[in-house]
Amino acid sequence: MIPSAYVHIPFCEHICTYCAFPRTARLDWIDPWLVQIKQEIKAALKKARKDDPAFALQTIYFGGGTPSILSAGQLQELMDCFQGYLAKDYEWTMEANPESLTQEKLQVFLQAGVNRLSIGIQTFDESRLARLGRHHSAKKALECIALAKQAGFSNLSVDLMYGFYDQTPEQLQADLDAFLKLDVSHLSIYSLILEPDSLLAKRGEPELDEQKSGELFExxxxxxxxxxxTHYEISSYAKDKQYGLHNTLIWQDGLYYGFGYGAVGRDEQGLYHHSGSLKNYIEGKSEIEYENDANPWFDAIMTGLRTIFGLDLEAWNTKYQSNFVTRYPKTLAKYQDHLTIDAGCLKADGKGMEILDSILVDFLIEDENQSPLNSSLSRTSLQTGFQAADLAMKPNQNKKSRTDSRK
Incomplete structure (x- = not known):
């Protein structure tokens, strides 16, 4: 049984300067897209229930793009597809931007069963909001949080960004102070990544050097x-154990549906996505394609070490028919101050998460001559995979697809 579903809504009124996710400003395509994705969702869930009468979804995540750009009626139509398929203790997250979230939409979310909001604020600094191509103000962001609380949402997450080449600790402190005053339970804070397809990269935005980025991280x-x-994942912090369940399941190598153009899913055969363009998808010409995930054992290491829950070594050993400890003695010894085995799980401490790129490179180097898994990885493949993991919480995913919570 597949317990989770990610729904990608690829529409945005404006394109942010840092974004490399699949998105379009063709809002006139929303209605025909809605017809197609509803058919896809209904068919998949109907089949799952037929195969297993007890089938129910533990988590649903609506990401984008900008899900809140849809009208209340369009959102209602889409969310109706999931009625009758929710587990008893489910998590249903909706991404939203401050400029398009309204009281009417909040009520529609609540009535449908949405119980978690992820709000993309990115920064409270007006000049950096403009630099990122955001179309809300700091004041609007504060009003958005207040509106969500008044509507009845208690499980709220905020997205922030840091790592601008000219950002000072004082500026970062101002953003964090503003966040803390909101009194919300979850924060995802991402280092600015200058993806080649982003407007910032095309404009020649300088990158922050690694040393300064590490200092800001600490x-x-x-x-x-x-x-x-609690710092429970590289980019995520939670209070009172309000961890994001959907992404946590993904990081733990779980199965999930990927609905819509731009989404990635994972079933028993591996990772999959829709082929072609958004136009192909709308016209019903897109097909499911499985990704060439030649290194699934390394994907599991990469995602497992992102979180405080760690990598389940027994499960890894069984699944990939190897012994992790005897396979990687040099890397484990080198990072013994930052990698520990606790209750059968390999875990990275805070510093370990900060330098995880380097740790993973060393795992790869040690793995290159190991024949049981026929490794053919390289530093280049790590860089490609890790950039995708930062963007979409899943390594080896190309930038045409999403599974996660990051806008």
């Missing part, structure tokens, strides 16, 4: 932990 962790937040 400062963020210290500040949020002082405020009572």
């Amino acid at each position: 400062w963020i962790e210290s500040r949020l932990q002082q405020a009572g937040y």
